[in-house]
Amino acid sequence: GAVVSQHPSWVICKSGTSVKIECRSLDFQATTMFWYRQFPKQSLMLMATSNEGSKATYEQGVEKDKFLINHASLTLSTLTVTSAHPEDSSFYICSAFGSRAGRWYQETQYFGPGTRLLVL
Amino acid sequence: QKEVEQNSGPLSVPEGAIASLNCTYSDRGSQSFFWYRQYSGKSPELIMSIYSNGDKEDGRFTAQLNKASQYVSLLIRDSQPSDSATYLCAVNRGYGQNFVFGPGTRLSVLP
Numbered sequence: 001g002a003v004v005s006q007h008p009s010w011v012i013c014k015s016g017t018s019v020k021i022e023c024r025s026l027d028f029q030a031t032t033m034f035w036y037r038q039f040p041k042q043s044l045m046l047m048a049t050s051n052e053g054s055k056a057t058y059e060q061g062v063e064k065d066k067f068l069i070n071h072a073s074l075t076l077s078t079l080t081v082t083s084a085h086p087e088d089s090s091f092y093i094c095s096a097f098g099s100r101a102g103r104w105y106q107e108t109q110y111f112g113p114g115t116r117l118l119v120l
Numbered sequence: 121q122k123e124v125e126q127n128s129g130p131l132s133v134p135e136g137a138i139a140s141l142n143c144t145y146s147d148r149g150s151q152s153f154f155w156y157r158q159y160s161g162k163s164p165e166l167i168m169s170i171y172s173n174g175d176k177e178d179g180r181f182t183a184q185l186n187k188a189s190q191y192v193s194l195l196i197r198d199s200q201p202s203d204s205a206t207y208l209c210a211v212n213r214g215y216g217q218n219f220v221f222g223p224g225t226r227l228s229v230l231p
Contacts, residue, residue, distance in 0.1 A: 104214075
């Protein structure tokens with residue numbers, strides 16, 4: 001399958017600091033990337049949809065000023081958790097939407113390996 | 121009615137049995153269908169895709185699609201404890217990036 005990378009895989013930070021997570025689509029161009037959050041034993045929760053060159057669309061209840069998303073190129077989207085607090089500790093997963101073969105009906109989401117954030 | 125529904129689970133099967141995971145969707149115009157596997161603590165991984173009616177086999181996995189019944193399933197033959205995971209059904213409705221996940225079914229394969 002297509003390869004999507006995330007960096008860092010683990011981050012521990014102090015409360016009040018900001019953390020940036022990168023999501024890269026390595027072998028296809030993704031016009032759309034998605035950001036999810038998942039708490040232990042819970043389902044994936046979509047946070048926002050990011051389209052290259054435009055503002056992200058946030059799901060209801062997700063603070064856009066706290067979770068800043070930038071999708072500056074077809075292969076890179078970043079999520080910045082600003083002024084992180086312990087309740088932001090979670091597993092953050094990105095996905096890139098597209099198809100390696102370029103066929104529209106094969107377009108699907110390819111997930112990165114995720115980033116574990118622990119805010120002390 | 122939710123757009124994509126799956127067995128509520130959890131589903132438990134003995135090792136070596138066939139696990140059957142079901143998914144129904146509401147939009148008759150849906151074009152493409154996908155199955156993901158998510159191990160605990162890991163991100164989802166695409167394991168199967170199917171685009172036309174019938175069966176598609178890949179190793180121990182078989183995806184079945186019936187567009188008339190708006191039903192897609194995943195069969196896992198000779199289930200192994202390593203198949204224990206949450207399985208997510210996803211549907212691409214074919215216009216724009218209109219892509220919907222089901223809630224997932226947790227499968228436990230008992231040794």
